[in-house]
Structures are given as C-alpha cells and as structure tokens.
Amino acid sequence: xxxxAANRSMFRRILRRLLFANRGRLFxxxxxxxxxxxxxxxxxxxxxxxxxxxxxxxxxxxPNVLVTPPATNSAETLDEKISRQIFVLSDAGKVRGxxxxxxxxxxxxxYATHPxxxxxxxxxxxxxxxxxxxxxxxxxxxxxxxxxxxxxxxCVVGAKVSSVLKIDAPNVLTLRSGDRVTTCTIVATIRTxxxxxxxxxxxxxxxxxxxxxPGRISLIELTVPGDPKQxxxxxNSLRSQFPGVExxxxxxxxxxxxxxxxxxxxxxxxxxALILALTALCVMAAMTNIAAERRNDVGMMKAIGxxxxxxxxxxxTEAVILGLAGxxxxxxxxxxxxxxxxxxxxxxxxxxxxxxxxxxxxxxxxVAILGAYPLRRLVNVRPATIFRGEA
Amino acid sequence: xxxxxxxxxxxxxxxxxxxxxxxxxENLVKEYGTLRALGGxxxxxxxxxxxxxxxxxxxxxxxxxxxxxxxxxxxxxxxTVNGEDVTRLGESDLVRYRAEKIGFVFQQFHLVxxxxxxxxxxxxxxxxxxxxxxxxxEALKRVGLADRLDHLPAKLSGGEQQRVAIARALINQPKLxxxxxxxxxxxxxxxxxxxxxxxxxxxxGHTILMVTHDVDIARNASRRIELTHxxxxxxxxxxxxxxxxxxxxxxxxxxxxxxxxxxxxSCTP
Numbered sequence: 001x002x003x004x005a006a007n008r009s010m011f012r013r014i015l016r017r018l019l020f021a022n023r024g025r026l027f028x029x030x031x032x033x034x035x036x037x038x039x040x041x042x043x044x045x046x047x048x049x050x051x052x053x054x055x056x057x058x059x060x061x062x063p064n065v066l067v068t069p070p071a072t073n074s075a076e077t078l079d080e081k082i083s084r085q086i087f088v089l090s091d092a093g094k095v096r097g098x099x100x101x102x103x104x105x106x107x108x109x110x111y112a113t114h115p116x117x118x119x120x121x122x123x124x125x126x127x128x129x130x131x132x133x134x135x136x137x138x139x140x141x142x143x144x145x146x147x148x149x150x151x152x153x154x155c156v157v158g159a160k161v162s163s164v165l166k167i168d169a170p171n172v173l174t175l176r177s178g179d180r181v182t183t184c185t186i187v188a189t190i191r192t193x194x195x196x197x198x199x200x201x202x203x204x205x206x207x208x209x210x211x212x213x214p215g216r217i218s219l220i221e222l223t224v225p226g227d228p229k230q231x232x233x234x235x236n237s238l239r240s241q242f243p244g245v246e247x248x249x250x251x252x253x254x255x256x257x258x259x260x261x262x263x264x265x266x267x268x269x270x271x272x273a274l275i276l277a278l279t280a281l282c283v284m285a286a287m288t289n290i291a292a293e294r295r296n297d298v299g300m301m302k303a304i305g306x307x308x309x310x311x312x313x314x315x316x317t318e319a320v321i322l323g324l325a326g327x328x329x330x331x332x333x334x335x336x337x338x339x340x341x342x343x344x345x346x347x348x349x350x351x352x353x354x355x356x357x358x359x360x361x362x363x364x365x366x367v368a369i370l371g372a373y374p375l376r377r378l379v380n381v382r383p384a385t386i387f388r389g390e391a
Numbered sequence: 392x393x394x395x396x397x398x399x400x401x402x403x404x405x406x407x408x409x410x411x412x413x414x415x416x417e418n419l420v421k422e423y424g425t426l427r428a429l430g431g432x433x434x435x436x437x438x439x440x441x442x443x444x445x446x447x448x449x450x451x452x453x454x455x456x457x458x459x460x461x462x463x464x465x466x467x468x469x470x471t472v473n474g475e476d477v478t479r480l481g482e483s484d485l486v487r488y489r490a491e492k493i494g495f496v497f498q499q500f501h502l503v504x505x506x507x508x509x510x511x512x513x514x515x516x517x518x519x520x521x522x523x524x525x526x527x528x529e530a531l532k533r534v535g536l537a538d539r540l541d542h543l544p545a546k547l548s549g550g551e552q553q554r555v556a557i558a559r560a561l562i563n564q565p566k567l568x569x570x571x572x573x574x575x576x577x578x579x580x581x582x583x584x585x586x587x588x589x590x591x592x593x594x595x596g597h598t599i600l601m602v603t604h605d606v607d608i609a610r611n612a613s614r615r616i617e618l619t620h621x622x623x624x625x626x627x628x629x630x631x632x633x634x635x636x637x638x639x640x641x642x643x644x645x646x647x648x649x650x651x652x653x654x655x656x657s658c659t660p
Contacts, residue, residue: 003521010513010522014506021505300501303462304559305490305518307483384463387497 033326036279041334041360047268049350063221077216103211109167122207155184156201159191283371291374299386323368327361419468430621443609446618494560498572502544530558550581
C-alpha cells in the first residue's frame with residue numbers, strides 16, 4: 001500500500017470511529033439535520049412550485065402582450081405572416097398566442113325581422129400547434145375547430161347579439177359585409193360581461209373572406225411568461241425586430257404576478273432561513289458537547305504532531321458526512337411533505353422539483369459545517385491550554 | 392505479562408561527557424499574567440541522559456516540559472533542541488517538531504477513547520508521515536500488549552493504557568522522550584513494568600526527561616533536577632540514596648561525593 005493510500009485508509013478508519021463513538025449523539029445530530037432539511041426542502045419546493053403555479057394561474061387571465069397595427073389608422077391591418085415570424089423569434093415552447101381579425105358585418109337570422117350590425121371576430125388560437133392562448137374564447141375555439149372540419153363554418157355568438165336576433169344554438173346565422181355573404185352554425189352562446197357579448201366569433205379564415213382581407217389580421221395576442229423585466233425585454237426586442245407594428249405590454253398582470261410571487265417567495269425564503277438557522281443552532285449545541293468531550297483528544301492529537309489542518313479535516317469531514325446523510329434523508333421527506341402542504345395551500349399537490357433536492361442537501365451540509373464551529377475553534381487552541389483546562 | 396526487550400542490551404550506551412548538549416535551556420521564563428511559572432531556568436541535557444525533573448506542585452515542571460515539547464511558548468529565553476531554537480519556531484514548524492523529535496508520555500495517558508490500542512499508535516504514525524500497521528503491532532508487542540491490539544482504552548488497565556501511550560510515543564523514533572509523571576496513576580505492579588520500559592529505553596540511548604514526585608523512580612535516572620517556585624534549585628548526578636545538599640552562596644561545598652552542577656564554581660571549596 002503506498003503512502004497516500006495507507007493514510008487515506010487510516011483517515012477513513014478514524015472517521016468511522018468518530019462517527020460511531022456515540023450512537024445516541026449521532027442520532028440526535030442526524031435527527032436535527034434531517035428535520036431541518038425536511039422543512040427547508042418542503043418550503044423551497046413550495047417556493048419553486050409557487051412560481052410555476054402563479055404563472056399558470058395568471059396565464060388563464062389571457063394575454064399580456066398585444067401586437068397591433070400602427071395607431072395612425074384604425075382600419076389598418078397586419079400581415080398574418082408577422083405572427084409566424086414572431087413565433088420563430090420567440091421561445092416557441094413558452095410563448096403562447098392567438099391572432100384575430102375584426103370586421104363589422106350585418107348579422108341576420110330567420111327569426112329576426114331586421115339584421116343588426118355586429119363585430120365579427122375571426123380568431124385563430126393556434127399560431128403554433130399546442131401553443132394556444134389560454135382563455136375562455138381560446139377554449140371554445142379549440143372545440144370549434146374540430147366541429148368546423150366537419151362542414152359548414154361554426155360560430156360563437158355573444159349573449160346580446162343572441163338576444164337581439166332571438167337565436168341560439170344550433171341555428172344558422174347569416175353574415176354580410178358589402179356583397180360578401182357567408183353563413184355559420186351557432187355552436188355556443190357566450191356571456192363574459194365584456195365586448196365578446198356583442199360579437200360573433202368565427203374562424204380567422206372565415207372572417208378574412210367576409211372582410212375581403214385574405215392573409216390579414218387586426219391583432220396578435222401573446223402570453224409571455226416571466227416577471228415585468230423579462231416582459232419589458234421581450235417587448236423591446238419585438239419593437240426592434242418589427243418596427244412597423246405597435247407592441248403593448250399589459251403590465252398590470254405580470255406586475256401583479258411578480259408582486260404576489262415576491263411576497264410568497266420572501267415569506268418562504270425567510271422561513272427557510274429561520275429553519276436552517278435553528279438547525280445550525282441545534283447542531284452547534286450538540287457540537288459544543290462534542291467539543292467538550294474531545295478537548296483532551298484534540299490536545300493529544302496536536303501534542304503528537306497533528307496539525308490544526310489535519311485534525312480539522314477529520315472533524316469537517318465528519319460534519320459533511322452528517323450533513324449529507326441528514327440532507328439526503330430529510331430533503332426526500334421534505335419534498336414529499338411539500339406535496340401535502342401544496343395541496344393545503346393551493347388545493348393541488350405541489351409538483352416535486354428535482355432542483356430542490358440537491359439545493360436542500362447542499363444547504364444542510366453547509367449548516368452542518370457551520371454547526372461544527374465549536375470544533376473548529378477548539379483545534380486552533382494550543383495543546384498546553386487544552387491540558388490546563390482553559391480551552 | 393512478558394515484555395520483549397525494547398533494545399539490544401549490547402547496544403546500551405552511556406552519555407558521552409564531551410558530546411555537544413542535545414538540549415540547551417537558556418534563561419527560560421514563562422509568565423501567566425502576573426504569575427511567573429518559570430523564573431529564568433537554564434541547563435543542558437546531554438544525548439542519552441535520563442533526567443528526573445522534580446519539585447513541589449506549582450514549581451513549573453509541567454510548564455518546562457510543555458515548552459520543551461513545543462506545546463507551549465516561553466515568555467522569554469531560549470530552548471535549543473538538536474541545534475534548533477524551539478522558541479522561534481512557527482506553528483507549522485512546531486507541529487513538525489512535535490511529530491518528528493518528541494515523544495510524549497502523559498500521566499493521564501491521553502489515549503483517544505474511541506480508537507483501539509493499535510489505532511492509537513497508528514494515529515502518531517498518521518500525523519508523522521505514513522501509517523504502517525505491522526510496525527504499530529510490533530511496537531505494541533514490545534510493550535507486552537500483543538493480545539490487546541483491538542481493545543479500546545476503556546477495556547485496558549491503567550498500566551496497559553500507559554504502555555500503549557509509550558508505544559505511541561516511541562513509534563516515530565523521537566530524539567527526546569518527555570514523560571510527565573508517567574507512573575502517577577499506576578499501581579505498584581504496573582509502575583514497575585513501565586519503569587522497566589523506561590530503563591530499556593535509556594539503555595538504548597534515548598534521552599528522557601521525566602517529571603516525577605517519586606524519589607524511588609527518580610533514582611533510576613542518571614541525573615536529577617529540582618525546581619522550586621520556577622527556579623532551578625538542584626541539578627545533580629549524585630546517588631540519590633545520599634540526599635545531596637544545596638550549596639548556599641559563599642559556603643563550602645560538602646565533600647560527600649556528590650557532583651552538583653548547579654552553581655558548582657561558587658560551591659567549590
């Protein structure tokens with residue numbers, strides 16, 4: 001056996017003896033570290049999951065970025081290709097969006113004596129497959145698309161239009177704009193309390209044909225994940241890439257999301273820090289006893305030629321092993337705990353976040369090393385001072 | 392209990408009178424705040440000497456041995472061991488000095504309680520350079536503990552623990568053995584065993600400085616030094632059966648056959 005292998009073997013031998021010298025104390029330290037790791041892992045998992053959950057909750061409110069034609073002319077439209085270019089430039093996996101064309105048409109039914117003028121909205125919620133905007137309209141159009149593929153165009157009618165025309169699903173509606181006429185079958189009536197109540201929603205291509213604006217759109221709605229700063233960066237980048245359009249960030253949503261997340265995050269971070277500090281104090285209390293027990297051992301080790309560094313290496317490695325063991329056990333338990341807590345707080349179990357596991361284990365190791373402070377202090381004392389009982 | 396001889400008896404050597412001193416203490420002072428533990432102690436130690444360091448409690452014996460072993464620092468004065476000024480060594484050099492040149496044997500044994508007898512000896516090897524289990528086993532066999540290798544200190548008698556401590560002190564072949572009342576906690580039988588080991592070490596040419604209160608043990612030493620209140624009050628190679636007398640200044644030295652080196656010039660008739 002070469003020199004370093006022999007010494008490594010001796011190092012492991014001493015370490016094993018150190019760890020199992022007092023099994024009761026080992027259990028107490030492991031328990032403290034595991035409990036600390038469990039609670040901190042649970043809180044960290046909730047914190048990470050809260051961001052995702054809030055993003056998802058806020059996304060359901062609708063878009064946070066609108067792309068429109070220049071404000072100089074309200075009749076102006078955009079080339080539909082722009083929406084595809086935007087998606088090419090964006091992170092297609094995260095940005096969701098929809099395009100719409102607004103036109104005014106005479107809407108009539110066989111039950112109404114006179115036609116009424118209504119806004120007809122052509123809607124395409126599938127700029128990129130699988131990345132539809134999350135909104136009630138988008139949800140409706142998701143089903144609408146599959147119905148449309150079977151034959152005559154379908155439409156969704158706002159509650160007020162439905163009332164004036166005395167018509168409901170599944171009747172046929174006639175839409176006229178100039179000399180262009182089309183019909184659609186009503187599949188649903190919606191009441192949102194907003195402008196949708198006065199609109200007739202059809203597929204984008206139907207509206208484009210009615211308005212005689214093939215390949216044109218009035219609006220691109222985007223849902224961009226991230227905080228207000230990320231949103232601002234994204235909109236600035238759009239402005240520079242597409243100087244001919246107007247980009248309007250709807251900041252109140254992202255700011256509200258950031259505010260709520262910041263509060264939740266701050267609370268959870270403070271709680272985690274407090275738990276880790278308490279764990280460190282518990283470990284430190286146990287280590288103070290160990291330091292008292294090992295006072296003579298440290299004095300003797302130094303007296304027979306042990307440097308502070310080598311003695312400290314033993315104690316720190318012991319602390320790291322304890323931290324690792326406590327962290328691995330506790331963090332696993334904590335992530336499971338967070339799923340239960342998540343259910344209690346958000347009504348849905350928090351998804352286990354893998355990143356939380358190594359972070360919690362690393363934090364527990366750091367806590368164990370900090371908790372070993374009494375031992376670190378002891379190894380720097382002169383042996384004679386220890387033997388005199390002054391350390 | 393049988394112990395193997397620690398050395399080949401033929402290799403026994405007596406200190407060479409003219410050889411340069413192995414240890415030189417010059418005006419060594421140690422103060423703890425206002426308390427002066429050592430008040431300017433000076434003497435030399437020749438290679439191979441066995442010195443019994445005596446004196447009442449609080450006379451500075453342990454302080455002196457701690458400074459000599461690099462466990463404590465002197466307030467002033469100089470300690471030279473094999474030409475190396477110990478009082479000027481930095482922390483890392485002191486660690487090396489303790490590991491390579493000094494073998495400590497304490498009254499309280501100071502064995503690591505969670506390491507076996509064998510591991511306690513190997514610990515000294517580990518801090519010195521490299522562990523060698525067979526060498527450590529051999530060292531324990533020499534002090535008669537071949538059948539106690541895997542015993543924890545708590546399972547050993549006081550005498551056995553002290554023999555482990557001696558094996559640990561010797562494993563790195565130190566130039567100077569410092570023993571602080573090594574038999575202070577032992578019964579008569581174990582005391583005899585331990586003193587026999589020291590006798591063999593002395594015959595093997597090891598330099599030993601042993602703190603003791605026991606005149607019978609001190610009688611084994613080749614020289615006796617006494618401290619009182621931090622001052623050297625006796626330094627003699629006399630046969631201790633005849634209690635040597637101190638020479639007060641200006642008084643004739645008694646022609647008892649004693650050869651005190653302390654202030655001998657002024658004591659000369």
